[in-house]
Amino acid sequence: MKVNFWEILGAWVGAFFVISVMTMLWKDNPYFRFGQQAIIGATIAHMVLFNMKNVINMALIPISKGQLLLIIPFILGLMTYTRLLKDYAWIAKYPTSVLVGVGVGVMIAGTLRGQIIDQVKATVMDVFAATTATDTINGVIIAVGTVTAITFWIFTREHTGALGMSAKIGRVFLMISLGANWAGEEVWYLTQMIGRLIFLIEVFIKGALLGIA
């Protein structure tokens, strides 16, 4: 098998960082700390590179071609740096205001339909659009879960009596949902762990160390 120097070096470097991260499960140590400091530098550089590319492509080049309006966001971006100057720190409020204003507008528009109206519609249709008795029962269970879960988040009444009972039922639904979410993520992370072990065994130990891949 042809040995590629860069592949072998990549396996060594990769294994170095994989093991560095994993050692944090044991306890804090200088090896982990070194890996962590290295990756901070690397990710900031990665982010800076991509963002600079965006600034050049989306602002500087178009500005040089006459799209002068783009000077505004570019200057707003520069204004964030006034945070570093004690007397002019307040200027940084302007870019924040533009970003939050746009963000809130986008949020309100997207949330009303997707997370409220459509959810209400789906709750009704789960019951009435069902074609079998089982689906209808499931639809009713979903509706009960939705309504009781909402009552759990009622804050202006103490959770006693009927509201208390409803909130308690809602909490059971919520717990099942949390358990299922945990399981979905746990099995995914298990796969990731196995993937790293395969890398360490097949690529690093067998390939780079023993040369038997």
Add this chain to the structure above:
Amino acid sequence: MQGKGPPRSLWERLGEIDYRWLYALSLVLMVIPILRPFGLPTVVSEPTKGYYKAIVDLPPGSVVAVSFGSSLALLDEQEAQFIATWKVYFQHDLKVIFYCTYADSMIILNEELDKIVKPESYGKAYGVDYVRLPYAPLGESGEAAFATNIRGVYPTDIYGTPLDEIPMMKDINDHRGIDLIHFQYTSCTDVEFVIRQWVVPYGKKAIITTLGCCGPMAAPYYPTQIKGFLSGSGMGTELEVLSGNPGPGAVMSDAKNLGILGLLLFLLLGNISYIGKKFGGKG
């Protein structure tokens, strides 16, 4: 790592075992099948069967568009899905348009196609049977734009060749030239993109591949709006089994089968401890 205190009963100690034992046990259990695979059986689920059927039922020469948005850090979870699916495409003489929607995905596409799937080994030629389009941050509006005007979003392929000069793309510029949309994503809520931009407006046949944790979000759309889906490496393995293309998923599945046992054992110990403390008195 646990705090020290007065002498504890057996029940208490069972509930307070140092987590590092759990970590170590799980690691050992995962390593065994990697060193010595067992080939434990796999049950193929309905969404995987639907997924496979949606592909193999297409007449030869049909065009599949692969909206590819995977991330390097998540390759372990998804590699089996990609490789098995792409092999099936080439085995069944389908034409494929790969378009990248995430920065990492172009790197993954090139690596997996060139080093593992190797379309040329199936007698497929670039530009005639498949094309690779570069990274563009599409999002939902970009998906909508792709469906209506491919050249507006991707004027060239990854090599800088204008689409008009690529034989396969000559007559394809929107959804009308696509027979199946294969949507690949890692952000769970993105499933709605394909429903809203491909299935609802154009009634396009769709399949999806995603992470294991996104399965719950995809399931409600199967089989009415999406013909099948693979969520996580487990379903990737199912496709490997179903299509007869063994790949990285088999070892993953074996290691998963064993790797989870450590956790289950500790859950059992935790509950024995709880019940023991409640009903057993001093252990």
Add this chain to the structure above:
Amino acid sequence: MIIRTGTYFDLLFLIVLVIASWYYMNKALRGEKLPSLRKIPAIDAISEGVGRSIETKRPVHYAMGASGGQLYSTLVSMTLTSIAFLKYISKLCARLGSRLIVHMPYQAESIPLIETTAREGYLEEGKPEMFRLEDMRYYGQGSLTWSQGITSSFAQEGVGLNLEIGIFYSDCPISLEMAKIMGGMNVGGTGRWIMVYAFAMMCDYVFLGEEIYAAGAVVSENPLMLSGIVIEEVGKIFVFLLLAIGFILAAIGMDVGAFFAH
């Protein structure tokens, strides 16, 4: 038509919330009494945690999530809520004399808002000299470096109270569990339901989902913010009303899908 087809229900809902906001915010401004709120135990746990941090001579950690500085996305409200908590915790730490380490999100554009808020907390308590700029930590892009950075900080500087409130993806399971293992007290929550499980399982006290918004208003001690909780309840009643209308219309055979599409 000046209203886009397909947004009628959205607009109706928005109008209901705007009217309720106008009514209850004015009521709050006039100093009138608002309905009292049920207790949220995790709020009291925050000051308990700061006290414990002082006793054990460990710092308080505050995190908004690796991606918790989103100012122009659909999650902006969660960012603002974490900012409200940042104000509260910085004031509390200044008042009680605890060191506060803030683990900032990767969105650099949110840094001015975060730093100003933390600094003002100390200023309002009359202890601006206690604010330490080097305790505003930044780790670069993504959950990978953030999770490592925060874990390293726990190990190096110790962890008393670890308060995590905001937008969390796959970044909270490591930081919460590591704080727990290193003897810290976890309090926190997120509005992203898919990650709430991590808080429910790893925190000593949790804000379940929407509770972060209600608690954010409570800790602000501002009547205007508190009136928001009552406004939310009006919205919930409206949701129940819509559900009831939907069920009745469906029961009499109307196409509910088409009805709600307006």
Add this chain to the structure above:
Amino acid sequence: MSFARRELPTIILTACGVLMLLAFFTPFEAFTTIKGTLTSWTIVVAATSTWLGFAYMSYAQYRMYQRNPTRIQLIYFITPFAFFSLFLIVGISFPGNVSSPQYLWLLSSIYQQVGATIYAVMFFTLASSAYRTFTVASIESIALLLGGVIYTLRQIPLFPVFAPWLVPVGEWILLVPNVGGGRGAVICAAMAALVVGIRTLWGKEMTMVEA
């Protein structure tokens, strides 16, 4: 000065938000154009501010070394800058920049490996938290335990071979009680987000007014 410091930013915020809402609720093309312009601006603003993070990181690193000027701390101080420079230089020096094979090598050897390992480590943190909390202590914790364990077993290939009932039960948990509880949670969180949003546009959100 107070107007420039307090009122004007709030007015700008409200104007931006209202323009976005007009683009959503009205069919007029002009508002859609404005929306497109403003949203593309946000990307430029955010991208331009990217060096701010580097400044804060540098200051914190420097102060930590200053407080504890040991040799090991010096190594921790230098390391991020060394790797920052390495990535930056490789990322701009070779043809193709961030798409060059050299940069991709760095990315796959370091960035990809650390990213994948962080996800992997979470398997253990989730496992230890489950050991602590998945008990039969109350109805609620039993619900958590059942939801978690049954759906876990459903996803592990071996278990459905011996217990085929896990498939329908696992999927039922996912598609019925999980959807019910989750939907309630989504609606409530959305409601709260809307109220915060309206208050912000109104200029009454204290976090924005005071900051």
